[in-house]
Structures are given as C-alpha cells and as structure tokens.
Amino acid sequence: MRSxxxxxxxxxxxxxxxRAGDVFEPATGQVAARVPLASxxxxxxxxxxxxxxxxxxxxxxxxxxARVMFAFxxxxxxxxxxxxxxxxxxHGKVVADALGEVARGLEVVEFAxxxxxxxxxxxxxxxxxxxxxxxxxxxxxxxxxxxxxNFPVMVPMWMWPMAVACGNTFVLKxxxxxxxxxxLVAEWLADTGLxxxxxxxxxxxxxxxxxxxxxxxxxxxxxxxxxPIARHVYETAAGAGKRVQALGGAKNHMVVLPDADIDVAxxxxxxxxxxxxxxxxxxISIVVAVGSIADALVDAIRARTGALVVGPGxxxxxxxxxxxxxxxRDRVAGYVDAGVGEGAQLVVDGRGLVxxxxxDGFFLGPCLFDRVTPQMSIYRDEIFGxxxxxxxxxxxxxxxxxxxxxPYANGVAIFTRDxxxxxRFEREVDxxxxxxxxxxxxxxxxxxxxGWKQSxxxxxxxxxxxxxxxxxxxxxxxxxxxxxxxxxxxxxxxxTHE
Ligand code: NAD
Numbered sequence: 181m182r183s184x185x186x187x188x189x190x191x192x193x194x195x196x197x198x199r200a201g202d203v204f205e206p207a208t209g210q211v212a213a214r215v216p217l218a219s220x221x222x223x224x225x226x227x228x229x230x231x232x233x234x235x236x237x238x239x240x241x242x243x244x245x246a247r248v249m250f251a252f253x254x255x256x257x258x259x260x261x262x263x264x265x266x267x268x269x270x271h272g273k274v275v276a277d278a279l280g281e282v283a284r285g286l287e288v289v290e291f292a293x294x295x296x297x298x299x300x301x302x303x304x305x306x307x308x309x310x311x312x313x314x315x316x317x318x319x320x321x322x323x324x325x326x327x328x329x330n331f332p333v334m335v336p337m338w339m340w341p342m343a344v345a346c347g348n349t350f351v352l353k354x355x356x357x358x359x360x361x362x363x364l365v366a367e368w369l370a371d372t373g374l375x376x377x378x379x380x381x382x383x384x385x386x387x388x389x390x391x392x393x394x395x396x397x398x399x400x401x402x403x404x405x406x407x408p409i410a411r412h413v414y415e416t417a418a419g420a421g422k423r424v425q426a427l428g429g430a431k432n433h434m435v436v437l438p439d440a441d442i443d444v445a446x447x448x449x450x451x452x453x454x455x456x457x458x459x460x461x462x463x464i465s466i467v468v469a470v471g472s473i474a475d476a477l478v479d480a481i482r483a484r485t486g487a488l489v490v491g492p493g494x495x496x497x498x499x500x501x502x503x504x505x506x507x508x509r510d511r512v513a514g515y516v517d518a519g520v521g522e523g524a525q526l527v528v529d530g531r532g533l534v535x536x537x538x539x540d541g542f543f544l545g546p547c548l549f550d551r552v553t554p555q556m557s558i559y560r561d562e563i564f565g566x567x568x569x570x571x572x573x574x575x576x577x578x579x580x581x582x583x584x585x586x587p588y589a590n591g592v593a594i595f596t597r598d599x600x601x602x603x604r605f606e607r608e609v610d611x612x613x614x615x616x617x618x619x620x621x622x623x624x625x626x627x628x629x630x631g632w633k634q635s636x637x638x639x640x641x642x643x644x645x646x647x648x649x650x651x652x653x654x655x656x657x658x659x660x661x662x663x664x665x666x667x668x669x670x671x672x673x674x675x676t677h678e
C-alpha cells in the first residue's frame with residue numbers, strides 16, 4: 181500500500197504527527213493508500229517554508245513567473261492522462277470526466293500565464309499641478325487553500341496559479357479523501373524550476389485547517405467545501421484578521437418552461453444531474469417543470485436515466501462511477517429512503533445496484549424522484565449524489581418563488597425557446613452563475629467563479645479578475661516633480677485640480 185507524504189520546501193516530508201488516514205479506491209472498496217494527517221506543528225513547517233520563500237518570489241520578474249505557468253501547463257498537458265487516472269482511482273469519477281476536470285483547471289493556469297498584463301496598474305497624468313497618480317497591486321504573502329474532494333485538481337487550480345503568479349507563496353490543504361493528485365502537481369511545479377517553498381502541500385483534517393485559519397503568517401485563505409465548514413472557515417479566519425473567500429454548498433435548480441425543447445432539456449438534466457455521480461457543486465439536483473411540460477419531461481428523463489451505464493471509472497464504457505466513500509454512499513441512499521417515506525414518487529430506483537466484479541465498490545445507481553415538494557428533505561438538503569428531483573409548478577412566477585426561497589445560490593439554469601423570458605430570468609434571479617439552455621454554467625477562467633447567499637462567504641469570487649484582486653492588495657502613489665519655474669510653498673489643504 182502506498183504511503184503519501186506532505187510536500188514542504190520542494191520535497192516530500194513525512195511530518196511528525198504520527199496520525200494518518202485511509203484513502204479508498206471507491207470502485208473496489210479497498211484502501212489504496214495512507215495519507216498523513218498534519219499536526220499544528222506540521223502545518224507550521226509548511227507555512228514557515230512558504231514564508232521563507234516569499235521575499236525572493238515576490239521579487240521574481242513577472243516574465244519569469246509567467247514562464248513557470250507556461251512550463252507547468254506544458255508538463256500537465258503532456259501528462260494529463262496520469263493526472264486523470266489518479267483522480268479517477270481515488271475519487272471514483274470516470275476518466276473522461278477527470279480529463280475534463282484537468283482541462284478546466286488548466287484554463288486557469290493559462291489565464292495566469294498572462295500575469296504581466298493582469299497586474300498592470302493605472303496612471304493618471306497631471307491630477308494637480310506637476311502631480312501624477314499611479315496604482316499598483318502587490319502580493320500578500322503566504323496564502324492558504326483548503327479544498328474539497330470532488331475536484332481534487334480543478335478546485336486547487338482555481339487558487340494556486342492565481343496566487344503564485346501574483347507573487348504569493350502557497351500552502352495547499354487538499355481533501356484527505358483524494359490527496360494524490362496534489363502531489364503530482366507539486367512534483368511538476370518543482371520540475372518547472374519554481375523555487376522551493378513557493379508551493380507546499382500539507383495533508384490533514386480539521387486540526388490542520390484550524391491551524392491554517394489562525395496562523396499569524398497566513399495572510400489569505402481560500403476555501404471550497406460544504407456550507408457549514410465554509411461558514412466556520414470564514415468566521416474563524418476573518419476573526420483572525422485574514423482575507424477570506426469561502427465557497428460553500430449548493431442546491432442547483434433547472435427551470436424548464438413549457439416551450440422548451442424536451443429532448444434538449446432531458447439530455448441536460450441527466451448530464452448535469454448524474455455526471456460525476458452528482459458530486460459536483462454545480463450539479464443540477466432539482467428540475468422545476470413549469471406547467472404542461474411535466475409529464476413528457478419526466479418520461480424523457482426516466483428513459484435516459486434508466487439507460488446510464490454505471491461502473492468503475494477506468495472502464496471506458498462507464499458513464500457514471502461510484503461515490504467517494506461508503507459512508508457517503510450510505511448517506512445518499514438514506515436520502516432516497518427518506519424521499520420515499522416523505523411521499524415523493526421514486527421513478528427510477530438506483531438502490532441495490534451491484535456492479536459486476538465490484539460488489540464491494542461504493543456504487544449507487546441513478547435515482548429519479550417526481551412530485552417532490554419544498555418541505556421534503558430531498559428538496560431542502562444538499563445530497564451530493566446521483567439523485568435528481570422533479571418539482572412540478574404551475575407558472576414561471578411559482579418557479580421564481582422557489583428560487584428566491586433557496587438558501588443556496590451557486591448555479592441556476594433555465595431552458596426555454598423564449599428569449600424574453602430567458603432575459604427576464606437572467607436579470608432577476610438571485611444566483612452567482614446563470615445558464616440559459618446551459619445546465620452547468622461554470623464560467624471560463626477569464627471570468628470569476630462563485631455563488632451568492634450561503635454558497636459563498638466573503639465577497640470575492642475565485643480566478644479571473646476577482647482572483648487577481650483577492651491575491652493582491654492595491655497601493656496608490658501620488659507623485660509631484662515640481663517644475664522649477666513654478667516651485668514654492670503652499671499651506672492649503674491638498675485638493676485637486678489647480
Ligand atoms: P467538506 O466541507 O467536508 O471538506 C472541505 C475541506 O474542509 C476539506 O479539505 C476537509 O478536510 C476540510 N474539513 C472538513 N471538515 C472540517 C472541519 N470540521 N473543520 C475544518 N475543516 C474541515 O467538503 P467535501 O465533502 O470535501 O466536498 C463537498 C462539498 O464541497 C459540497 O458541499 C459541495 O457543494 C462543496 N463544493 C462547493 C464548490 C463551490 O464552488 N461552491 C465547489 C466544489 C465543492
């Protein structure tokens with residue numbers, strides 16, 4: 181069995197805690213590796229390495245920082261199959277989906293390649309006599325990233341390429357459930373010539389996180405995970421005086437208006453509901469069928485759901501893999517039991533699915549509920565599994581009301597052929613990311629990703645322009661070089677203008 185290590189100061193490091201956790205292979209149910217769980221002292225070692233590396237790295241010319249990003253992008257592109265297979269083995273998602281995750285992560289690296297341009301400041305000439313103003317953005321210092329299990333490559337890449345390109349050093353605390361991908365990334369970054377200590381990986385659980393949140397040398401914390409932990413991270417790190425962005429959970433709705441193309445909408449609902457076994461923060465978990473479309477839409481989703489091939493992630497025939505742990509699989513199955521008990525109509529039942537040759541894998545087949553109501557737990561709670569619920573409403577206004585009551589607001593989608601209705605929806609809906617005939621509207625890397633309400637604590641989204649903003653602080657410099665012809669004292673308050 182493999183034993184993982186931390187990555188501190190440019191090399192693997194055992195740590196001193198003596199604590200370790202199991203990393204499972206969800207397709208077989210076997211333990212694939214052991215991961216060290218850092219003590220506070222281990223976290224301190226990672227932060228110290230990052231602190232020592234900061235002064236040199238912040239002085240490193242912009243072009244050289246950009247070249248590290250180009251080199252990493254090149255290495256990762258060449259070895260993306262290894263990365264995707266590593267993700268698939270520990271997370272369970274199918275390899276094609278893992279490759280998609282790698283590609284979306286690398287888009288942020290590509291965006292970070294443009295850091296010389298992104299860090300350009302502004303300049304105003306002659307704001308007063310002989311006086312000019314310019315602004316610049318400077319790095320913060322040591323930044324920490326704490327990430328969830330469901331995108332072990334992409335979510336860290338929402339953070340570290342932006343932080344590092346901006347001149348910061350970084351300590352990543354990846355999910356302890358699928359930690360190996362971060363180690364490959366660390367090795368490849370070392371191969372690009374990135375100085376030791378600029379990028380560190382410290383594995384762990386709550387103890388490691390809580391130390392990062394309060395460590396005096398950590399200047400900024402980026403977190404992605406469930407809403408209760410996101411709230412804890414935000415409150416603790418902000419209370420310790422740090423800059424924080426904490427992205428939380430979701431319950432994403434897809435509204436289907438009566439004029440929508442049923443096949444297009446059903447394909448989208450199935451792809452976005454069951455892709456990655458529903459373990460995506462942008463997964464669709466609620467389909468809101470408006471008016472007369474409901475019967476035909478449920479039939480179309482049912483037909484597609486029943487035909488999905490569930491199997492191990494490394495089998496090219498598989499469309500959906502297992503869930504990440506047995507505990508999570510059982511929790512999701514428990515929600516299906518609860519939905520039945522609460523009176524929803526279970527149209528497709530994935531419980532009891534056994535995949536040939538993988539009897540101990542953490543599999544659950546896709547489940548589809550119809551006639552779900554907002555009072556039910558399967559409607560209210562984030563399930564994070566392959567469970568899609570259809571809610572029937574009479575009008576657009578009923579659908580809009582559901583969305584306004586939703587405590588989460590990560591992604592939302594509308595399916596319609598009516599441009600006017602879509603335009604009204606996109607302007608009125610309270611959500612950070614909106615799709616029109618697009619079920620998973622994840623922004624490109626040159627925009628910023630983030631939700632509203634309880635899907636985000638803090639006010640800055642990740643990557644894109646807001647990523648640059650988050651990982652730098654602004655300085656404004658006012659400069660006067662007096663013309664010798666007009667020099668002289670002036671005791672007036674410095675106003676503008678003359
Ligand atoms: P999680 O909240 O359990 O864990 C996230 C991170 O927090 C991990 O690194 C974990 O080690 C750490 N952690 C766990 N418990 C902790 C505690 N008590 N104190 C301090 N740290 C703790 O999330 P997960 O199960 O790994 O990931 C799934 C969740 O992430 C879902 O809720 C999903 O919606 C959310 N997510 C959100 C986004 C987004 O962009 N909003 C993206 C991906 C995932």
